[in-house]
Amino acid sequence: xxxxxxxxxxxxxxxxxxxxxxxxxxxxxxxxxxxxxxxxxxxxxxxxxxxxxxxxxxxxxxxxxxxxxxxxxxxxxxxxxxxxxxxxxxxxxxxxxxxxxxxxxxxxxxxxxxxxxxxxxxxxxxxxxxxxxxxxxxxxxxxxxxxxxxxxxxxxxxxxxxxxxxxxxxxxxxxxxxxxxxxxxxxxxxxxxxxxxxxxxxxxxxxxxxxxxxxxxxxxxxxxxxxxxxxxxxxxxxxxxxxxxxxxxxxxxxx
Amino acid sequence: xxxxxxxxxxxxxxxxxxxxxxxxxxxxxxxxxxxxxxxxxxxxxxxxxxxxxxxxxxxxxxxxxxxxxxxxxxxxxxxxxxxxxxxxxxxxxxxxxxxxxxxxxxxxxxxxxxxxxxxxxxxxxxxxxxxxxxxxxxxxxxxxxxxxxxxxxxxxxxxxxxxxxxxxxxxxxxxxxxxxxxxxxxxxxxxxxxxxxxxxxxxxxxxxxxxxxxxxxxxxxxxxxxxxxxxxxxxxxxxxxxxxxxxxxxxxxxxxxxxxxxxxxxxxxxxxxxxxxxxxxxxxxxxxxxxxxxxxxxxxxxxxxxxxxxxxxxxxxxxxxxxxxxxxxxxxxxxxxxxxxxxxxxxxxxxxxxxxxxxxxxxxxxxxxxxxxxxxxxxxxxxxxxxxxxxxxxxxxxxxxxxxxxxxxxxxxxxxxxxxxxxxxxxxxxxxxx
Numbered sequence: 001x002x003x004x005x006x007x008x009x010x011x012x013x014x015x016x017x018x019x020x021x022x023x024x025x026x027x028x029x030x031x032x033x034x035x036x037x038x039x040x041x042x043x044x045x046x047x048x049x050x051x052x053x054x055x056x057x058x059x060x061x062x063x064x065x066x067x068x069x070x071x072x073x074x075x076x077x078x079x080x081x082x083x084x085x086x087x088x089x090x091x092x093x094x095x096x097x098x099x100x101x102x103x104x105x106x107x108x109x110x111x112x113x114x115x116x117x118x119x120x121x122x123x124x125x126x127x128x129x130x131x132x133x134x135x136x137x138x139x140x141x142x143x144x145x146x147x148x149x150x151x152x153x154x155x156x157x158x159x160x161x162x163x164x165x166x167x168x169x170x171x172x173x174x175x176x177x178x179x180x181x182x183x184x185x186x187x188x189x190x191x192x193x194x195x196x197x198x199x200x201x202x203x204x205x206x207x208x209x210x211x212x213x214x215x216x217x218x219x220x221x222x223x224x225x226x227x228x229x230x231x232x233x234x235x236x237x238x239x240x241x242x243x244x245x246x247x248x249x250x251x252x253x254x255x
Numbered sequence: 256x257x258x259x260x261x262x263x264x265x266x267x268x269x270x271x272x273x274x275x276x277x278x279x280x281x282x283x284x285x286x287x288x289x290x291x292x293x294x295x296x297x298x299x300x301x302x303x304x305x306x307x308x309x310x311x312x313x314x315x316x317x318x319x320x321x322x323x324x325x326x327x328x329x330x331x332x333x334x335x336x337x338x339x340x341x342x343x344x345x346x347x348x349x350x351x352x353x354x355x356x357x358x359x360x361x362x363x364x365x366x367x368x369x370x371x372x373x374x375x376x377x378x379x380x381x382x383x384x385x386x387x388x389x390x391x392x393x394x395x396x397x398x399x400x401x402x403x404x405x406x407x408x409x410x411x412x413x414x415x416x417x418x419x420x421x422x423x424x425x426x427x428x429x430x431x432x433x434x435x436x437x438x439x440x441x442x443x444x445x446x447x448x449x450x451x452x453x454x455x456x457x458x459x460x461x462x463x464x465x466x467x468x469x470x471x472x473x474x475x476x477x478x479x480x481x482x483x484x485x486x487x488x489x490x491x492x493x494x495x496x497x498x499x500x501x502x503x504x505x506x507x508x509x510x511x512x513x514x515x516x517x518x519x520x521x522x523x524x525x526x527x528x529x530x531x532x533x534x535x536x537x538x539x540x541x542x543x544x545x546x547x548x549x550x551x552x553x554x555x556x557x558x559x560x561x562x563x564x565x566x567x568x569x570x571x572x573x574x575x576x577x578x579x580x581x582x583x584x585x586x587x588x589x590x591x592x593x594x595x596x597x598x599x600x601x602x603x604x605x606x607x608x609x610x611x612x613x614x615x616x617x618x619x620x621x622x623x624x625x626x627x628x629x630x631x632x633x634x635x636x637x638x639x640x641x642x643x644x645x646x647x648x649x650x651x652x653x654x655x656x657x658x659x660x661x662x663x664x665x666x667x668x669x670x671x672x673x674x675x676x677x678x679x680x681x682x683x684x685x686x687x688x689x
Contacts, residue, residue, distance in 0.1 A: 006379060014374045018363060094358035095351040095375040096334030165280035252335040253270050 133219025153236025646674030
């Protein structure tokens with residue numbers, strides 16, 4: 001058992017290093033790029049909604065950043081998911097190892113980027129004279145775990161199925177865009193008209209993203225949204241694992 | 256007895272033809288009925304009913320034409336593919352599949368790829384780093400080791416590949432067509448390394464088109480032909496058979512009990528049949544290539560043997576009479592032992608007290624044998640006679656068959672020609688290389 005865990009850890013470490021290296025090998029400012037993307041987004045939305053459309057909200061820039069950073073993690077992982085197994089075809093065809101380690105490390109790596117971008121949020125907290133909260137100490141790990149499970153589950157499904165239907169990638173990018181606007185990231189959930197509020201609950205991302213934002217801005221964690229998020233994560237993990245189990249032994253055939 | 260570390264037990268592997276769906280979800284959904292249909296029905300069979308085993312410390316070669324199923328066999332051993340039928344047992348840590356370009360990530364440097372492959376194949380990071388120097392030195396890549404693998408020539412990739420698997424303490428080494436590239440010096444080094452492994456009890460499975468190397472390196476060879484196991488055995492013999500190209504039937508060759516069993520069962524049941532999987536005979540274990548045919552013989556009551564089957568013993572004419580009469584009874588859906596026959600002896604050397612009297616009489620009744628005077632019951636059956644007898648039992652005297660000779664050693668003027676041709680048409684005999 002100990003050996004199995006050691007092997008798993010070794011694999012994850014080496015593969016994560018590999019992923020990080022492959023992605024940033026030829027771009028020196030890899031880290032800066034990963035922060036620049038959500039920052040640029042925040043800037044665009046700030047101009048559009050605050051400057052042009054004069055939205056009534058205090059500290060809108062901070063509000064945007066607190067939601068866009070965790071969203072960026074989700075979007076990066078999801079958009080990367082279809083190609084994960086494809087780009088690792090050489091090792092999948094040659095070596096027998098648990099293939100789910102690949103999406104696992106990919107999501108892990110995106111999570112590491114997100115964690116590294118939290119200091120940027122802190123900078124903005126200072127700019128807007130907001131206090132940091134002790135709730136972050138337990139809230140951040142908790143939300144990290146929930147979001148990691150959710151994305152890992154979805155990644156397993158998407159990356160496995162994409163091997164069989166290679167155009168799933170396009171569907172995913174459309175879905176990501178839709179999901180972005182249906183999730184309260186550039187607007188607050190209480191701005192949604194009452195008759196559509198029910199629909200928000202159907203979106204697995206919305207309780208999670210609002211939890212992140214509330215944690216960052218106010219240091220609060222709402223138990224009920226936390227519970228709903230956790231439930232969605234468990235479902236994603238279960239489905240992801242089932243799909244993976246069913247398809248994984250065919251990977252080497254189809255690649 | 257030597258330990259078997261790789262066992263293929265009646266393994267078949269077929270793939271669905273995935274191109275119907277990798278064309279995309281959109282196309283799949285818009286042509287759903289056709290797509291489902293083709294997914295179900297169009298399969299590509301890469302290996303059919305393969306049984307063999309490799310002993311610990313043995314160097315085992317697999318040869319065959321392109322597309323014969325060699326790489327699929329290696330994939331099954333490596334555990335990246337699963338058999339569609341049968342079981343593959345592998346005992347020991349298998350090296351990554353060593354073929355051109357192996358499991359390398361083009362963007363990573365040679366050094367990083369060494370670590371990646373080492374950990375993937377089951378070693379700890381610590382072990383891999385301790386061997387890093389040794390691997391780099393063996394690879395002769397020098398400063399290139401820190402360059403991305405995409406900048407390597409194919410010879411350099413092969414060098415790196417062999418260095419990785421050869422220096423990671425493999426228990427089972429899989430090598431697919433790698434020594435063809437790389438310079439002569441390095442090829443020599445590889446061959447030496449493999450010789451060193453043989454001394455250390457490392458099992459090597461080697462797939463190659465380079466017959467000289469195969470013969471030099473391997474203890475035994477499996478020849479895959481058209482997705483089936485054609486021949487297993489001594490490298491010299493198998494390679495000689497393989498290289499000669501045109502197949503021979505060996506009409507004057509002796510028939511063994513196992514061969515006869517295979518032919519009878521193929522004629523009766525084709526290739527797809529059910530059989531008892533618990534071995535009946537201690538000398539025909541389930542790893543034997545023709546295990547299922549022998550089992551079926553017993554299932555159907557064509558053989559009454561128990562305990563031992565003596566698969567390699569020759570078949571005499573009286574024994575064959577018994578086998579064929581029973582088979583013919585089963586073909587007619589009759590009890591194999593319950594038939595009527597002429598009680599006046601046809602032959603001077605087969606008396607009514609003889610153990611096989613009834614079968615030989617029956618054979619003559621049915622005109623399966625046409626000889627008169629002496630039957631020579633104790634004479635060993637030749638392959639030509641066997642073809643004639645089986646042909647008559649199953650297809651009678653008039654049937655259509657391919658006129659162009661299948662085998663180099665059975666010509667149209669030969670008595671057995673039409674039967675041999677027919678048996679080949681029906682897929683009952685495969686023949687051997689000359």
